[in-house]
Amino acid sequence: MKLYVAVVFFFLSFFPGFDTVTGQTRDDVNSNGNRPRDTTKPKPPRYINVDTTRPVPVETKTLVRSVLKLKRIIVTKDALAICRILNADIYQHDSTLSNHTIILPELPDLPKDLRRSLKDKVKADSEPDGSANIDFVQTALRFDTLANLFSVSDLKLNGNDRSEIFKKVKVVLPPLARNAKQASGKTRKKSGATVRTLNSAVNSLNKMLRSSIDSGGISVAQAQKIYNLMFDVNILVSSIDDEEIRMDSSLVAQKNGTAKIFLAASYSLLPPSEKALAGDDDPSRFNIYIFRNSLLSAGDRDPEMDMYTVSYAIPALADDPTAWQKIQKPASTTGASFPPARFTFSVKDNRTGKVYYSTEDLYNAQKDPDEKWTIMDWIDPHPVYRIMFLIP
Secondary structure, three states, X not given: OOHHHHHHHHHHOOOOOOOOOOEOOOOOOOOOOOOOOOOOOOOOOEOOOOXXXXXXXXXXXXXXXXXXXXXXXXXXXXHHHHHHHHOOXXXXXXXXXXXXXXXXXXXXXXXXXXXXXXXXXXXXXXXXXXXXHHHHHHHHHHHHHHHHHHHHOOOEEEOOOOOOHHHHHHHHHHHHHHHHHHHHOOHHHOOHHHHHHHHHHHHHHHHHHHHHHHHOEEEHHHHHHHXXXXXXXXXXXXXXHOOOOOOOHHHOOOOOOOOOEOOOOOOOOOOOOOOOOXXXXXXXXXXXXXXXXXXXXXXXXXXXXXXXXEEEEOHHHOOOHHHOEEXXXXXXXXXXXXXXXXXXXXXXXXXXXXXXXXXEEOOXXXXXXXXXXXXXXXXXXXXXXXXXXXXX
16 A cells, blocks of 8 residues: 555545445345345445444445444454354344444454564565565566466366366466566565565466476366466456456365365455455555354353464465465464465464364455545554454
8 A cells, every 4th residue: 555545545535425335245144044045146235334323224234244344354254254143133134223233252452562563564565675576577477488388288188177277277377477477567666575475476386387388288186276376376466567367266266285164264255347456565464363163152252362373375375385374473363464365374273283274365455445545544554454263
């Protein structure tokens, strides 16, 4: 989030009509097993400003999402499931009043020293990294060469490719590589953390392409992994260059070397027609909270402290142990900074050794450019977001 953009929006915030709202995709907060599901595409709910002085009827799912958003809690299926547990009364109805109090779990702040170090890290990660820029220029050139060679190579496909994923890879690769090469010319002023993440992802993609070209063949599983990684590269490239290739998010919604994925630990990808790109390469700060289903259901809203180890990786690389990064402070509560991308998170219960996985997309976490800006956005352009995970 760049300072000059914040200044522009700061002045614009004084003009009427600038405070617009954003739509979100349909969720299942009102799902009821006794009711038929809608067959037509629903209108995206609009966020509301909760007015307690003049309460009006609103959709339950809209009110819940609005409260989460106002609290800077990322609206994931985990967050909605937690709200469903703590607000069982309103989930029995499609609508409620806008002044209805939404019960949230306790979200303690990080210790002061950790807050300060995380803020400093985000500031440092937002600065350009000359070495990373040079590396990515070379990586992007190799990607462009390999992508075009892969697309014209007569590779033997092993396996039953029902979704024609191999064909889709060959079609999307060349334009994605062109975008990456174009983005490499613009990284000089971009976030070092984002460029390093992108360089790592494209390097892994280059290795997969090179291996397939050299062997003369590819399996459906390998093609799937390439497509998954292309999807993540596409997100990162678009945060730098604002150029995005249309890709089918439903084709990447599957496990990559992980297991035991819980209800709320799920993919929350928006279809291209309904999502808005962050348009910013800066990383964001996140406070991370872990909640246990059984404790919440029993009425305990406090997170268990220092019980869990949280790690993360690019989803398509989740089966590579070296791709994972561990957050040093145990959760709950802990914090980290992430560039605008998707990440697979692992939550390890240090008492039992059980590990739970979740893939979340964080590239839309930044403040929406259509929202009304305030002076605080000018003073602190890197606000803290909250992400909650729910485990059994």
